[in-house]
Amino acid sequence: MRFRLFLCFIFAFSLSILAENKTVTVSGFVTDKEFRLGDATVCFFNSSNNVKCIKSDINGEFSVELPKNKYRVTVKKDGYSSLVGKNFFVDYIFNPPENLILNMTDNKITIYGKVINNFGEPMKDTQVKVKIGEDLLDITTNSNGIFSFKGHVGLISIFAQKSGFYGNGISLLIQNEKFINDISIVLEAKTFYISGALVKGNNYLKEVELELINGNNNKIIASLKTSKDGLFEFRDILNYEKAYFRVPSLGFKSNIFTINKDLRQFNIFTE
Template sequence: MRFKPFLWFIFVFSFNVFAQNDKIQISGFVTDKEFRLGNATVSFFNSSNKVKSIKTNINGSFFIELPKNKYRITVEKNNYTSLIGDNFFVDYIFEEVKPLILSMTNNKIAIYGCAVNKFGEPIKDAEVKIKMKEDLINLTTDSDGNFFFEGQIGLISILIEKEGFYRNGTSLLIQNEKFINDISVVLEAKTFYISGALTQNNIYLQNTSLELMNSKNNKIISTVETSKDGLFEFRDILNYDNVYFRIPKYNYKSKTFTIDKDLRQFNIFMD
């Protein structure tokens, strides 16, 4: 009976040694290649999908003690994306325990773009709508047609609108880029036509030069000549706020009007 305490001591000691040998001490750090990242969450999933997580300290380091097992490891931090993927495994049953270096990348990407017409000329004050996951950003192009925003890794959709143009856009799948400056969105201008007849005292004026003028600067937008039937037609006219007709031969100037749609049977009566 006096040997029982000693046997009990041997049993407890052996159990503790076995328990300690069944544990592993795992250390490592999280980095974005330039800096070590603090407050990142490192998670270990075992074969039963049970998870044990720990956060890195201010120096990006972590330490954790776990049972020997095979683990799937993930790392998370706001505004960062893991570069180890979702299928990074370590097997601590047979393999030697080594420090883990877990890499991440900053999600923020500098994106520059521009809105231009079909001639490559910049379109200023165009509305730019950017969709990134659940976020929506509204911008306006500057005097050179440029726009800038900070994007994130993933799918980004860009839509540009401008009065007098058909809207257009593009989508980008951004993965590891840090700087993008070659986005160019071409907007096609909306064009209209004006058709009608030129008459004076109920007489159709044939072969008469007719000028369409911009009332803001009194510059000629386009010039046509009436047909033998006194008909005229202006094509591919851009959207203008205020214009007027001028007929130099008769020293005639019409009232101003707006071009925001096709104008059919827009007759001119010089009575």
């Protein structure tokens, strides 16, 4: 009888020892390398993908009791990105737990960019639309073609547009950068085609100098001589809100018109 009681005692004691060894206490802290981060969510995923999550305290510290197993560890906090990656594992089946240090980084970033035309010139007053996650920003370039904004890591799309130019943009997947200042967006100028005949009365004016003038500043956009048939053809003309023709030898000036599309058979009557 005494021997049986002894065996029962040994068996119960062994079970208690085994029960005690089935779990481990895991402790650590969350940090951005400068400060401890409170209210961060630390999750442990086991091999069956079951999860246990806890929050770090005001000092960034956490402690949790877990069954012995292999775990994938994640950490999340609003405004921060985890630096431990998606494949950070700890194995407590045979190994005792070590203090976990979970590093994060502040999501906030500052971005500077520049919009230039296809001649390399800065483009002021260009409209720039920025999409950061679900947020939309509308900003304008300064006199040097520069734009800037603050955002957070993730996918950022930037699109620039200006009258007289084809729109262009760029998408960036930003992960750990804090400051970006090497973005350049090039806008290609729209060009147009103007052709027709220079006519006086019933005659075509042949080999006569014809000037295309910017109606905003009265500067010459382009000039040529009409052909032997009195025809003219201006190519690769940039978009101008207003323009007019001038024939210096006749002292003639046409009505003002808008250059925003190809103009064919645009005949000029000097009378």
